[in-house]
Amino acid sequence: xxxxxxxxxxxxxxxxxxxxxxxxxxxxxxxxxxxxxxxxxxxxxxxxxxxxxxxxxxxxxxxxxxxxxxxxxxxxxxxxxxxxxxxxxxxxxxxxxxxxxxxxxxxxxxxxxxxxxxxxxxxxxxxxxxxxxxxxxxxxxxxxxxxxxxxxxxxxxxxxxxxxxxxxxxxxxxxxxxxxxxxxxxxxxxxxxxxxxxxxxxxxxxxxxxxxxxxxxxxxxxxxxxxxxxxxxxxxxxxxxxxxxxxxxxxxxx
Amino acid sequence: xxxxxxxxxxxxxxxxxxxxxxxxxxxxxxxxxxxxxxxxxxxxxxxxxxxxxxxxxxxxxxxxxxxxxxxxxxxxxxxxxxxxxxxxxxxxxxxxxxxxxxxxxxxxxxxxxxxxxxxxxxxxxx
Ligand SMILES: Nc1nc2c(ncn2[C@@H]2O[C@H](COP(=O)(O)OP(=O)(O)OP(=O)(O)O)[C@@H](O)[C@H]2O)c(=O)[nH]1
Ligand SMILES: [Mg+2]
Ligand SMILES: [Zn+2]
Ligand SMILES: [Zn+2]
Ligand SMILES: [Zn+2]
Numbered sequence: 001x002x003x004x005x006x007x008x009x010x011x012x013x014x015x016x017x018x019x020x021x022x023x024x025x026x027x028x029x030x031x032x033x034x035x036x037x038x039x040x041x042x043x044x045x046x047x048x049x050x051x052x053x054x055x056x057x058x059x060x061x062x063x064x065x066x067x068x069x070x071x072x073x074x075x076x077x078x079x080x081x082x083x084x085x086x087x088x089x090x091x092x093x094x095x096x097x098x099x100x101x102x103x104x105x106x107x108x109x110x111x112x113x114x115x116x117x118x119x120x121x122x123x124x125x126x127x128x129x130x131x132x133x134x135x136x137x138x139x140x141x142x143x144x145x146x147x148x149x150x151x152x153x154x155x156x157x158x159x160x161x162x163x164x165x166x167x168x169x170x171x172x173x174x175x176x177x178x179x180x181x182x183x184x185x186x187x188x189x190x191x192x193x194x195x196x197x198x199x200x201x202x203x204x205x206x207x208x209x210x211x212x213x214x215x216x217x218x219x220x221x222x223x224x225x226x227x228x229x230x231x232x233x234x235x236x237x238x239x240x241x242x243x244x245x246x247x248x249x250x251x252x253x254x
Numbered sequence: 255x256x257x258x259x260x261x262x263x264x265x266x267x268x269x270x271x272x273x274x275x276x277x278x279x280x281x282x283x284x285x286x287x288x289x290x291x292x293x294x295x296x297x298x299x300x301x302x303x304x305x306x307x308x309x310x311x312x313x314x315x316x317x318x319x320x321x322x323x324x325x326x327x328x329x330x331x332x333x334x335x336x337x338x339x340x341x342x343x344x345x346x347x348x349x350x351x352x353x354x355x356x357x358x359x360x361x362x363x364x365x366x367x368x369x370x371x372x373x374x375x376x377x378x379x380x
Contacts (some may be wrong), residue, residue, distance in 0.1 A: 003366045004364055005271070005364055006364040007271055007362045007365060007374070008361060009267055009271070011360045011361065012360060104285045126256030129256070129260075130294050151339035152339070154338075188339065189342070220363070223326065226358065228353055
């Protein structure tokens with residue numbers, strides 16, 4: 001008997017399957033999910049709080065879920081907007097996974113929610129690999145982090161449908177090289193839109209909400225080059241035929 | 255840690271497949287990792303050993319095959335290795351339509367089972 005058994009299974013198949021199911025379920029109930037990714041402290045919560053307040057003022061049904069390793073601080077900040085907010089503590093896990101998110105939404109996501117904002121754990125490494133069933137994936141970078149963030153974390157920025165620069169009010173002090181940053185983003189994700197924001201001054205606040213509302217109205221999202229030939233991840237849905245098997249199709253070759 | 259989650263997903267899937275195939279033990283796992291998969295093979299190696307403990311994969315070797323990331327320009331048909339950090343703009347015409355051909359793989363290719371002793375344990379002492 002031959003000792004080699006061929007499997008050809010995507011390692012993240014389970015997460016991808018869960019994400020696909022969640023995306024379909026959200027779509028069926030008219031909800032669009034937005035996944036926010038950045039390094040710790042880039043300003044996800046600050047910007048999101050401002051966007052949630054704006055959504056509330058405009059009467060758009062939004063909800064937000066924020067994931068952290070510890071503390072309820074971010075949920076408390078976001079809840080000041082008055083919209084439904086949920087804190088998820090990941091119990092040591094440095095990213096959200098689709099099954100975890102699905103479980104968290106089950107008894108919480110209010111009926112009629114149009115936009116669900118998910119603030120991922122502050123981390124640019126692994127959240128990039130886990131599709132959460134979002135339609136809009138947003139990578140954020142603050143001006144104080146350096147222009148080369150997109151090159152150091154190519155999958156985080158390369159798989160984003162939208163890139164936001166945060167803390168633009170500090171750009172001059174940080175000597176942020178805008179041209180270099182834009183070139184670095186374009187290198188890993190040609191054609192992706194980059195929007196400059198500051199939760200402090202209000203610059204660009206509302207742009208994220210506008211982009212998300214456009215998606216709700218059926219606007220096409222930017223499709224990253226990197227999402228193309230994937231055996232997993234957010235590009236999965238669009239890839240030209242799955243090469244891996246999800247079920248018990250493991251074949252023993254002779 | 256990221257690589258630990260990946261290692262655990264690998265072990266979970268291989269363990270399930272091994273049971274399905276009636277294997278008693280797995281001695282080797284072949285993994286394909288694209289340059290743009292966002293996984294560091296050396297870190298994965300370390301986590302894999304830990305994740306295997308107490309499973310059918312205990313002591314198994316992880317063999318990782320790296321897949322180069324390659325892209326193709328839809329405009330001028332140039333093909334190139336995107337490198338690391340990746341450059342996904344066409345080096346020839348800077349055209350907009352670019353397709354990633356490979357590089358995001360994160361796939362279990364296959365496993366090797368432990369060889370059954372010849373004669374199914376009929377070896378005798380003395
Ligand atoms: N100057 C300035 N500071 C900001 C801005 N946005 C956020 N900050 C500050 O940056 C720090 C981190 O902001 P958060 O919103 O907590 O960042 P985060 O990305 O949610 O952080 P984690 O959830 O821990 O990953 C806080 O001290 C904020 O006050 C901004 O637009 N301008
Ligand atoms: Mg936060
Ligand atoms: Zn993680
Ligand atoms: Zn065989
Ligand atoms: Zn070209």
